[in-house]
Amino acid sequence: MAMGSRRTERQAPLFVPSGELARSPGHPFYERVNALLAEEGFDAFVESRCAGFYAEKIGRPSLAPGVYFRLLMVGYFEGIGSEREIAWRCADSLSLRSFLGYDLEQSTPSHSTLSYTRRLLDLETHREVFAWILSVLGRRGLLKGKAVAIDATTLEANAALRSIVRRDDGQAYDTFLDELARASGIETPSREDRAKVDKKRKKKGSNDDWTHPGDPDARITKMKDGRTHLAHKVEHATDLDTTAIVAVTVQAADCGDTSTVYETLAEASDHVREALPAGGVVQSVVLDKGYHSNGVLADLTELGFRTYASEPARGRRRWKGKSEARDAVYGNRRRIQGERGKALLRRRAEVAERSNAHCYETGGLRRVHVRRRDNVTKRVLIQAATYNLALLMRTLLGAGTPKGLAGRLAAACAGLLGAHLAARALVKVVRALIDTAHRLAPTPPPRAVVGLAA
Numbered sequence: 001m002a003m004g005s006r007r008t009e010r011q012a013p014l015f016v017p018s019g020e021l022a023r024s025p026g027h028p029f030y031e032r033v034n035a036l037l038a039e040e041g042f043d044a045f046v047e048s049r050c051a052g053f054y055a056e057k058i059g060r061p062s063l064a065p066g067v068y069f070r071l072l073m074v075g076y077f078e079g080i081g082s083e084r085e086i087a088w089r090c091a092d093s094l095s096l097r098s099f100l101g102y103d104l105e106q107s108t109p110s111h112s113t114l115s116y117t118r119r120l121l122d123l124e125t126h127r128e129v130f131a132w133i134l135s136v137l138g139r140r141g142l143l144k145g146k147a148v149a150i151d152a153t154t155l156e157a158n159a160a161l162r163s164i165v166r167r168d169d170g171q172a173y174d175t176f177l178d179e180l181a182r183a184s185g186i187e188t189p190s191r192e193d194r195a196k197v198d199k200k201r202k203k204k205g206s207n208d209d210w211t212h213p214g215d216p217d218a219r220i221t222k223m224k225d226g227r228t229h230l231a232h233k234v235e236h237a238t239d240l241d242t243t244a245i246v247a248v249t250v251q252a253a254d255c256g257d258t259s260t261v262y263e264t265l266a267e268a269s270d271h272v273r274e275a276l277p278a279g280g281v282v283q284s285v286v287l288d289k290g291y292h293s294n295g296v297l298a299d300l301t302e303l304g305f306r307t308y309a310s311e312p313a314r315g316r317r318r319w320k321g322k323s324e325a326r327d328a329v330y331g332n333r334r335r336i337q338g339e340r341g342k343a344l345l346r347r348r349a350e351v352a353e354r355s356n357a358h359c360y361e362t363g364g365l366r367r368v369h370v371r372r373r374d375n376v377t378k379r380v381l382i383q384a385a386t387y388n389l390a391l392l393m394r395t396l397l398g399a400g401t402p403k404g405l406a407g408r409l410a411a412a413c414a415g416l417l418g419a420h421l422a423a424r425a426l427v428k429v430v431r432a433l434i435d436t437a438h439r440l441a442p443t444p445p446p447r448a449v450v451g452l453a454a
Helices: 028-040 042-053 065-078 083-092 094-100 111-120 123-139 173-183 191-199 257-275 294-302 323-336 339-361 373-397 402-440
Strands: 147-156 219-222 228-239 245-252 284-287 306-309
Touching: 028 042, 028 065, 028 094, 028 373, 042 065, 042 123, 065 083, 065 094, 065 111, 065 373, 083 094, 083 111, 111 373, 123 257, 123 373, 147 257, 147 339, 173 191, 228 257, 228 339, 228 373, 245 257, 245 373, 257 284, 257 294, 284 339, 294 306, 294 323, 306 323, 306 339, 323 339, 339 373
Parallel strands: 147 284, 284 306
Antiparallel strands: 147 228, 219 228, 228 245
């Protein structure tokens, strides 16, 4: 048989019958997600909320709101942070085309259409979609809301430190260093000279002096890995009983935890009350050491919350004229030393970190690809909403992502194969034992044949 060769040049047919186009049976995970969204009336909900942003007759056909939010869901399920990559992935995948409702002869949305729709829909609409998915969890028994854990992380901004400018006159960073070098006696400073001058300065990365012209909401901050970047701060409120995210806010990265906790807790209380059919109330708030302060504990106690905040070692305290803060701190200390307090703190360390890891590490959004706080908040809200949707999918399919479902199927197949091989090995052992028993058994004596007389 002669070896065939691949044709590098081929002429595409002029007409292709639509019945002959390749069809995808669809991914079982995405098919189940679509069935769930259709059962709960997702498309009708988002279309009613977004109707005011579209013209009735003029203009070209727009991107349907249900398709827009599904595109952002794909970003979480596939671990993609860039809208450009999301658009390319959906155009390339038959199963994702089926998830979005596009046939092969139809063009999927481009990244510019996706970004334009994000800018078109306001932030409140994205919050309503997040609250709607949370209400689905509440109706299906996946939300308790009695004890919530609040934790924050930083996301790298879509802005480079080398592009920052001074807030007062808009001067670039390198130009500023050149002036400092000339003032020190260096007429034509090189890159090494600028680095030497910059190294000796104190508070050179102050957010009071510098900003980024493309993303003024980003702040210079130290990331979790120790590097310094322009970043945004994201804060989660997570239900400790079910691991559902009940609130997510985006804050300035240079704001302390003690100043941002109030907004996140207020949103968490509102969402829990609206999502649960009988109306839920947040009773306990579990925090790490970064949130522990006299003001925070006193305020939360006055609002009726039971606090469980890890207490840093601060030595002997003086409480003269601070009776309210003293009572709040001592009450918190008494609670975290009890069995329930210790269990809640252990649970917080597990649940809060897990939600951050799912949304931003495996979800592909540790570095955001949009600018301005409103746009970052929109992406983060749908990312957290999809995390909650994945939590519901884990109860239905046993997996919260397509890769997780594939891993479970592979594990099940491996288990069946292992059971089959073990059964075959057992059969071989039984046959060997039977053969050995036959060989070792004594030979029976021949039977006497008695002839009958004629």
